[in-house]
Amino acid sequence: MLYIHVGQVERECIRTIDPYFNRNKSKDWFNRDDVKKIIKNIDLSIAVKDEYIESPVFGGMSPTKLSTGCKAVILMAVLEKPYIYATKCGDNCVPDILEISRNKDVHITLHHIMQFPESGFEAVIAESGKKVCTFGGFVDEYYRIRDNF
Numbered sequence: 001m002l003y004i005h006v007g008q009v010e011r012e013c014i015r016t017i018d019p020y021f022n023r024n025k026s027k028d029w030f031n032r033d034d035v036k037k038i039i040k041n042i043d044l045s046i047a048v049k050d051e052y053i054e055s056p057v058f059g060g061m062s063p064t065k066l067s068t069g070c071k072a073v074i075l076m077a078v079l080e081k082p083y084i085y086a087t088k089c090g091d092n093c094v095p096d097i098l099e100i101s102r103n104k105d106v107h108i109t110l111h112h113i114m115q116f117p118e119s120g121f122e123a124v125i126a127e128s129g130k131k132v133c134t135f136g137g138f139v140d141e142y143y144r145i146r147d148n149f
Contacts, residue, residue: 002101002123005109006145015085021071027051038096042070069093076100083107091115
């Protein structure tokens with residue numbers, strides 16, 4: 001399930017995505033099918049083997065050159081109990097975030113309106129416990145909660 005926090009950023013939330021990812025990455029991550037798919041979907045690059053990635057922009061590169069959004073979504077996939085500051089993610093991260101959250105609980109903090117699908121997804125707004133299943137429902141609850149902070 002996807003849990004969206006829209007208020008204050010909690011202490012356990014990973015806010016500094018790039019330094020956290022760069023310090024904690026493991027070469028084994030990049031051999032996982034789900035991580036390869038995330039890299040392809042978000043950064044249009046190919047994880048070849050271990051930490052070698054082929055990018056249409058940079059050519060051969062290290063995972064440290066991946067976009068912050070891509071790094072954030074990889075952390076969602078590989079960490080046991082992810083809680084990520086997803087305000088750093090672009091809308092191109094949404095399909096992968098939703099796919100990961102179908103298989104495990106993922107907590108994210110958002111301080112912007114992320115472009116979720118019009119319908120067909122499930123998320124819980126953490127502060128209210130309200131389940132949202134449409135983009136409009138997400139927007140309404142987002143502003144209802146944000147207006148109280």
